[in-house]
Amino acid sequence: MFPDHTSTHADTAIAPGDDTEHHEGNPRPRAMTSTAEIDSTISHPGSVRINVKGAFIVDSTEQPATPANGNSTVNGSYHEGKDIRLPNHTAVVSHIAVDIGGSLAKLVYFxxxxxxxxxxxxxxxxxxxxDRIDDCIDFMRHLKDNQLALNGSKPKDLCIMATGGGAFKYHDKIKKALGVDVLREDEMACLIIGLDFFITEIPREVFTYSETEPMQFVEPQADIYPYMLVNIxxxxxxxxxxxPKKYERVGGTSLGGGTLWGLLSLLTPANSFDDMLEMAAQGDNAKVDMLVGDIYGTDYNKIGLKSTAIASSFGKVFRMKREAEDEAEDNANVAQDHPQLDQKVHASSNNATSSSQPRGLNDMSSRFSASDVSRSLLYAISNNIGQIAYLHSHIHDLSHIYFGGSFIRGHPQTMNTLSYxxxxxxxxxxxxxxLRHEGYLGAVGAFLNRQPQNWGRRGSFEGDGAALEDRLRARTSEH
Structure with a gap:
């Protein structure tokens, strides 16, 4: 149930018999453990241990996950096509973790x-x-009914680990529907536990991104602190x-994934976030945004701006709107001066608009495609988040910046914008x-926070009593 190699994050994996404590990447001797400390550890066991030795992501593709790489279903759910294989974990797992945010509910199960x-x-x-939380609960009910086949535990042993705002909002609803314990975990703490797990334990999970080098994986490492997490x-x-477990919220913004989702719901026919990202991938923001080249006619080399840099998001809309108004006014004048010509135009058109109504304004939507609008707004939100993230990293002198959250979805334009x-x-x-599982940091953190039944009792570990004492000693630093 324990991994066979040392992890710096005490909440996810500890090697049996390890006699050093890892603190922010610097090993130091661990003090002997008293009987009182062992008793305290048994009473306050901490988190579940997952054997991560040999873990790997079950996905042969070299590209980040996109909506096309997963399996969408008709009820608005989405199964990621990149499970994490744990070939050496043999202990029974009797819980499910769910992170319920304002837009998405993310589920992790073994x-x-x-x-x-x-x-x-x-x-x-x-x-x-x-919005489809009932579908999520039905899916958890399906997992409960199949617990024995899934992982060896019985349905009555199932526990739900819940985090995010929905852990409070839907607590009673989930508990009543499933008839199981629903344990609520702190959202920010779960994000950090989940991210630490991915950074230190899972190969080919963390990567950098740019247009010239689309995906460069970073090997799991021990010395990871300090760092900044921008959870979108x-x-x-x-x-x-x-x-480990040492964090503070230093900032944020209300302009995030919900902003993009909400505005594009008003401006485009998209029915889901994945539809919006797909449209953005096909769009051309230069048809909507005012670029540096539109103003200077070339690069602005003195301050390092390329001609393709965005000077004003949606900056061309107002100018084109005025052009449409001018065109509408011209059409109205033509109609007054040549009424017979205007009647012929109407006879050949399927649009029943009266001659006095400015047709140019009716055609405004055709001037801006949904794809172009989607890409422009995606860039606007991403650029804003990227600059805010940089400013906070500068203030706190942090050079490693991790971007998580379901907003990213492995979308190339988003990652390239943030990275640039x-x-x-x-x-x-x-x-x-x-990260390849960027949207599941909180859910994984909640999953790892589960305290197993009988934790700390002699029958609950693999191995003998000496190994048990070593494992209890290994937890001393947390208390």
Whole structure:
């Protein structure tokens, strides 16, 4: 149930018999443990241990996950196509974790390998639109009914670990529907636990991104502190992390994924966030945004701005609106001077607009495609977040900036914009990092926070009593 290698994050993995304590990347001797401390550890066990030895992501694709790489369903749910295989984890897992945000509910659960004689299992990742929380609860009910087949535990043993604002809003609803315990976990703490787990334990999880080098993986590492987490969900929270469970929220903005989702719901026919990202991938923001080249006719080299840099998001809309109004006025004048010509135009048109109504304004929507609008707004939100992130990293002297949250979704334009903003403003001194499971940090943190039944009792560990004492000693630093 424990990994066979040392982790710096005490909440996810500790090597049996390890005699050093890792604190912010610096090992130091661990003091002997008293009987009272051992008793305290048994009473306050801490978090579940997942054997991560040999863990890998079950996805052969070299590209970040996009809506096309997962499996969307008709009820608005989305199964990620990149489970994490845990070939050496053999202990029973009897809980599900869910992170319920303002826009999405993210679910993490463990399952054995279907039709396989090999040991171990995998972590599965599934999301639902929060507006469809009943579908999410139905899915959890399905998992409960199949607990024995999934991971060896019985339905009555199931526990739901919940985090995010919805953990409070929907607590009673989930508990009543499933008839199980629903344990609420702190949202920010879960984000950090989940991110630490991914950074230190999972190969090919963390990567950098740019147009010239689309995906460069970063190997799991021990010395990870301090760093900054920019978690982009419906809104944005910026956390400074100085050590295991040592963090503070240093900033944020209300202009996040919910802003993009809401405005594009008004401006485009998109029915889901994935539809919006797909449209943005096909769009041309230069048809909507005012660029540096539109103003100067070339690059503005003196301050390092390319002609393609955005000078004003949606800056061309007002000018084109005035052009449409002028065109409408001209058409109205033509109609007054040549009424017979205007009647012929109307006879050949399927539009029943009267000659006195400015047709130019009716055609405004055709001047801006939904794809162009989507890309422009995506850039506007992403650029804003990128600059705010840089400013906070500068204030707190942090060079490693991790971007998480369901806003990103492995979307190339989003990642490139965020990465470019960090490099541009820091003059290459700071680096943006992304994750293949960026939207599941909180859910994974809640999953790892589960306290197993009988934790700390002699029958609950693999191994003998000496190993048990070593493991209890290994937890001394947390108390």
């Amino acid at each position: 399952s054995r390998e279907a039709h396989s004689t090999e040991p171990g299992g995998r972590l599965n990742f599934h999301s639902f639109e929060t 969900g419906s809104g944005v929270s910026i956390l400074k992390v100085s050590g 903003a960090i490099k541009f403003w820091s003059k290459g001194q700071k680096q943006a990092y992304f």
